[in-house]
Amino acid sequence: MPPSALTIPMRDPIAWLLGRPDSTDFLANQFRRAWVLARATDRHRFAPLLDVAVLDDILGRFGVQHPAIKLVRSDGAVPVAEYLWRDGMVDPARVAHAFSQGATVVFGALHDRHEPLRQLCAAVTAQLSARTQTNIYLTPPHAQGFKPHWDTHDVFVLQLSGTKRWRIYGGGPELPLPDQKFDPARHTAGPVEDEFTLAAGDVLYIPRGIMHAATTTDEQSLHITLGVLSYTWADLLVDCVNELVEREATWRESLPVGYAAHEEGGARLHEALTAKLATLPGAVDLGAVVAARRHALESQLRPRAGDYLQQVMAIPALRPDDVVQWRVAVPSQVERRGERVAVLSGAREVELPAAAAATLDQVRSGEALVAGAIPDELDWESRRVVLAALIREGWLVRHP
Secondary structure (H helix, E strand, O other), rough: OOHHHHOHHHHHHHHHHOOOOHHHHHHHHHHOOOOOEEEEOOOOOOOOOOHHHHHHHHHOOOOEEEEOOOEEEEEEEEOHHHHHOOOOOOHHHHHHHHHEHHHHHEEEEEHHHHHHHHHHHHHHHHHHHHOOOEEEEEEEEOOOOOOEEOOEEEEEEEEEEEEEEEEEEOOOOOOOOOOOOOOOOOOOOOEEEEEEOOOOEEEEEEOOOEEEEEEEOOOOOOEEEEEOOOOHHHHHHHHHHHHHHHHHHHHOOOOOOOOOOOOOHHHHHHHHHHHHHHHHHHHHHHHHHHHHHHHHHHHOOOOOOOOOOOOHOEEEEEOOOOEEEEOOOOOOOEEEHHHEEEEOOOOEEEEEHHHHHHHHHHHOOOOOOEHHHOOOOOOOHHHHHHHHHHHHHEEEEEEE
């Protein structure tokens, strides 16, 4: 199904996922704290995101390598020799055969290949200021992909088709870090705390550290796992210190000679470190760190479209009765620079005359607009130059 069929609201995609009017209560009281089951009234609401036909097309025609596609069973990963060609490419026929024998097919990071999933990730990233990713799980009837485990990031499970029986267990760790992964050789699940079945349109939110497992029923299951990666206070502190070290040579000085050789040296080191730490609040450039983080989030998710060359080639034919629209889920900012105004998106920027500010405000709204009727301060020829520049950058699309 084409991306145009999507109805993900950019302002509050979390509410859309959970089927709520808004996400205020969820984000304040449940997010990162407790698992949440959201039942659907519309069983087809996620149909525009993905279906088995799309997965079959990617599997059979995209020439995908492992581990972008992998096979798993409840007892572990399926040996790659069972479904890879010698050059490392996935063999579609052998994947299908393994699926028929009970293996779960995992499509990793599909948001990098499938535009509707990129739009979903971009919307959630913008709302939460967090990196996001998608993994897709296609599981045959009466099968289990993974035994009870926890994840080191939060997940939203979107059931697309079929049903899956879920169990929530006790015994998970509190706020595990990325390297504190579940190890079946060392960790065991606690008692079952709840059990339920997800059907198409339902969503299950599971914070990191909560143990869970799922098994299909008498029908195959397709679901999206939307991962929300944590950015902790420790991460922020490390980024602040790294930024400071780049600017301040004193933080790059070596420690005193013999600091670890005797107890007295350790005491002096503690005193010196305490003094340096006391200077941090006034020395760190939090604004620069947050700006760099914002840039990294915006650069993570790149649009997947098939019309960039056609859009540029059609610029000379741009007419007042054409409809123009900002590409879905393409982040941007506008900076006023005296008599100029700059549009920034990812690592790119375009400077335009300040008179173009009203035009930019209109097109960045995401609404489909008639090019010749945009309410701004420009005549048609001047506006046409602005629109052409935005189309050339790949941010704006023209619908003849």
